[in-house]
Amino acid sequence: MKETFLAGLTKKEAAFLLHDWRFWARPDQWPPEGSWTSWLVLGGRGAGKTRTGAEWVRGEVMAARRGRLALIGETYHDARDVMVEGPSGLRAIGPVRERPRYEAVRRRLLWENGAVAQLFSASDPEALRGPQFDGAWCDELAKWRHGEAAFDMLQFGLRLGEDPRQVITTTPRPVPLLKRLLADARCKVTRAASAANRANLADGFFERIVARYEGTRLGRQELEAELLEDNPDALWSRGLIEAARVSDAPPLTRIVVAVDPPASSGAGADECGIVAAGMSAGGHFYVLEDASRGGLTPLNWARRAAGLFNRLDADRIIAESNQGGEMVEAVLRQAAPHVPVKRVHAARGKQARAEPVAALYERGLVHHLGCFAQLEDQLCECVPGKGKASPDRLDALVWALSELAFSAGGAPQIRRL
Numbered sequence: 001m002k003e004t005f006l007a008g009l010t011k012k013e014a015a016f017l018l019h020d021w022r023f024w025a026r027p028d029q030w031p032p033e034g035s036w037t038s039w040l041v042l043g044g045r046g047a048g049k050t051r052t053g054a055e056w057v058r059g060e061v062m063a064a065r066r067g068r069l070a071l072i073g074e075t076y077h078d079a080r081d082v083m084v085e086g087p088s089g090l091r092a093i094g095p096v097r098e099r100p101r102y103e104a105v106r107r108r109l110l111w112e113n114g115a116v117a118q119l120f121s122a123s124d125p126e127a128l129r130g131p132q133f134d135g136a137w138c139d140e141l142a143k144w145r146h147g148e149a150a151f152d153m154l155q156f157g158l159r160l161g162e163d164p165r166q167v168i169t170t171t172p173r174p175v176p177l178l179k180r181l182l183a184d185a186r187c188k189v190t191r192a193a194s195a196a197n198r199a200n201l202a203d204g205f206f207e208r209i210v211a212r213y214e215g216t217r218l219g220r221q222e223l224e225a226e227l228l229e230d231n232p233d234a235l236w237s238r239g240l241i242e243a244a245r246v247s248d249a250p251p252l253t254r255i256v257v258a259v260d261p262p263a264s265s266g267a268g269a270d271e272c273g274i275v276a277a278g279m280s281a282g283g284h285f286y287v288l289e290d291a292s293r294g295g296l297t298p299l300n301w302a303r304r305a306a307g308l309f310n311r312l313d314a315d316r317i318i319a320e321s322n323q324g325g326e327m328v329e330a331v332l333r334q335a336a337p338h339v340p341v342k343r344v345h346a347a348r349g350k351q352a353r354a355e356p357v358a359a360l361y362e363r364g365l366v367h368h369l370g371c372f373a374q375l376e377d378q379l380c381e382c383v384p385g386k387g388k389a390s391p392d393r394l395d396a397l398v399w400a401l402s403e404l405a406f407s408a409g410g411a412p413q414i415r416r417l
């Protein structure tokens with residue numbers, strides 16, 4: 001029916017309709033009716049969340065309802081590459097003549113009608129102290145490392161105009177901030193699974209990703225946009241992690257970077273787990289950064305690990321060598337000859353290695369410095385011995401904390417693996 005209608009349009013009519021979001025949007029992508037302050041858009045991977053947020057901003061600016069906006073991503077890089085320059089970002093939608101100009105130095109978008117949107121990083125909440133807005137778009141809020149602080153600072157800045165509003169687009173995770181929004185009477189919620197946007201997603205995504213995760217708890221969260229609580233069979237719980245989360249770490253006596261390399265590289269390969277952790281003089285452990293990433297060549301993941309080592313002024317890289325033996329150490333030394341490397345070999349199963357580390361969490365000895373959404377998903381969703389996905393981030397975390405807590409060069413011997 002829609003195809004027949006489109007075929008009968010003139011070129012001028014087709015050009016107009018191409019950018020008419022009211023025609024193309026699904027019901028869940030259209031702003032809620034009635035009075036609201038926050039619109040929470042919960043969607044699976046590829047469900048069209050970014051396009052929804054960008055089109056809301058465009059519509060409000062073009063209708064002159066918003067003139068001073070905040071665009072907040074997990075990092076400045078995410079805000080620019082996804083919200084501004086991405087295929088569904090603000091500089092890719094709408095007629096070319098209406099698209100905003102981006103000032104990279106000042107990190108802002110400028111429209112011809114005078115509207116301005118300033119980019120912010122949720123990792124720098126203090127940058128939101130002072131500016132004021134009449135609208136905001138927050139992207140992937142559930143994975144913000146300093147989510148509570150950044151979101152609270154934004155609320156103080158939403159004070160311009162008669163009806164300041166914000167849109168939050170995110171894949172759901174059971175973090176306290178998201179639960180707070182869901183309980184807010186002034187927050188409207190819409191949901192969409194990945195399959196809702198099937199026509200605009202590559203066949204390979206459904207053949208590879210959906211086949212791998214469909215029916216799993218992680219799939220229900222990442223594809224079906226369900227908000228799931230703890231898996232009772234997992235070694236970690238979100239409450240356990242949340243109770244020990246910190247925003248700052250004390251002076252650390254030792255820092256290590258652990259690498260769990262994939263067996264192959266390329267788009268379909270497992271991620272390379274890269275996690276940094278440190279130990280304080282008081283015998284507590286701090287997860288400092290999760291730099292894991294998929295699709296890296298051996299030299300690229302080695303450079304990434306070495307870069308994290310240098311930035312944190314770490315003491316050693318711990319490299320799991322089951323997949324590559326001496327090659328793993330050789331690649332790391334090629335990327336950074338000066339870096340001390342310790343190879344470790346998994347002689348026991350994942351559960352046997354993970355259980356002592358999970359016990360450290362239960363004793364309140366491990367603290368996450370901010371939020372590491374994907375790592376925490378693996379910790380709280382992965383049941384050793386079950387599931388198809390390789391928990392690479394989890395493995396890297398276990399290697400890092402095992403080195404600090406149980407090795408001869410780490411803390412006093414709590415318990416050796």
